[in-house]
Amino acid sequence: MDSPLNPDREPAWRFSVAPMLDCTDRHFRMLMRQISKQSLLYSEMVVAQALHHSKRRERLLDFDAEEHPLALQVGGDDPALLADATRMAADWGYDEINLNVGCPSPRVQAGNFGACLMAEPQTVARCVEAMVAASSLPVTVKHRVGIDDLDSDDLLRQFVDQVAEAGALRFSVHARKAWLEGLDPKQNRTIPALQHDRVIALKASRPDLTIELNGGLDTPEDCLNALKHLDGAMVGRAAYAHPLRWRNIDSLIFGAAPRQVLASDVVLGLIPHADRHLQRGGRLWDLCRHLVHIVEAVPGARHWRNNLSTKAQKAGAGIEIIEEAAQQLLDAGL
CATH class of the missing domain: 1.20.120 (Four Helix Bundle (Hemerythrin (Met), subunit A))
Structure with missing residues (x-):
């Protein structure tokens, strides 16, 4: 698939820094942009309802021009509100918009969005369909391999198929299931076993879909290995806690001229x-x-x-x- 951002080079999503609450604000994104000029950066998750009603819209959406390419991640289950958020993202100048179907926090579950929506692929499909119709921005989805007892390869494929049919252009798959009860968000990032093989199998079964791997990619070498099987590598906490570890990513993945970053x-x-x-x-x-x-x-x-x-x-x-x-x-x- 050609990049929606710049078809003349490797697409920005070949390497991306995952959306992380309390981490990927505009200041951290500007920090990462000093390290990688080419990778795709994400906002923190913004709740669509908050965008619709909030007087703080500028604070929630504003960014610096140097942050491009940049995706806005939104959360919600209301197609009309998500369509409205998509139009705002387009007007604000974002390059993509991403729907969060992976966050397992109780607060997010209470709003009926995030990872719990993996149990409702038809709802996710309606949301994606409305978002696609609202603007020309690429619409992508970030999700888990499963939740609770809804954790089979068949269910994962059914979810992806239904959401792809609705118009999602790319899937960022966190290679862990989420336990919606019994584990807090921090535990859900570490305790469920990593299952990279299931994401690789998903790509093999759906070669025409664009699928990124997220979870457990701690080094550039991990990302290069992932890219042998998958379309993109998305790094989260390892980028936040060790930003200079990724100083060579533009040359390794995007073919840019090597540069020293201190x-x-x-x-x-x-x-x-x-x-x-x-x-x-x-x-x-x-x-x-x-x-x-x-x-x-x-x-x-x-x-x-x-x-x-x-x-x-x-x-x-x-x-x-x-x-x-x-x-x-x-x-x-x-």
């Missing part, structure tokens, strides 16, 4: 963004809470993180804090 390059590259954020009335810690992960496993890393955390969390912390942090890295050759 921690200091990332921090320096974020200074204009941090300055804009402060001028809008934001706090420096909004950004620096993500930056503390940029330096690890080198002498002085803990001191640098502690120093940045202490200073950036103070009321009125200014741009000089991040400039000082960058200079410390430059002085250390990092």
Whole structure:
């Protein structure tokens, strides 16, 4: 399948950073964009109903132009509200929109969306159909291999077939089932066994569909191995906790010219963004809470993180804090 973003190169979704609540806000996305210029980034999940009613729409949807290519992830089970969210995503300039059918949290279940919708493929299909009709944006779906006792390959294929028929262009499959009762969201990311083989089998049985693997991809080598069998590799917590681990991903996956990316390059590259954020009335810690992960496993890393955390969390912390942090890295050759 040709990329909906740029058919002249590998599609951005060949490698993507998964949507993660409390992680993939605009500040972390700008951090990752210093590391990878080509990969697809995702917003945090935004509830469609909140977009429809919220006076905070700008805060929920706004992003920096440098973040492209960028997908908006939405949650919901109301086709009309999701169609409305899709039109907003198109008007705001997003490159794609993704429907969350994978989040297992009790709060999300209470709203009848997320992973619990895997039990209602017809509902998901109606939602996708409405989203596809609302704009020209590619509509994709992120889901699990199963939930609770609804966990067979036949049910997984039936779900994907019905949603593909409705117009979904790509499936990001978290290779774990979700237990909707008995496990919290954090446990659901680790306790259910990884089942990469089931996602590979799904692709083999549906070769015409575009299917990405999510879950348990901890290194670039893991992603390259996944891409031998699947169309895309989606990384979550390993990208958030170890961002510089992915500094060579553009050359490895997208064929870009190799470039050296140091921690200091990332921090320096974020200074204009941090300055804009402060001028809008934001706090420096909004950004620096993500930056503390940029330096690890080198002498002085803990001191640098502690120093940045202490200073950036103070009321009125200014741009000089991040400039000082960058200079410390430059002085250390990092």
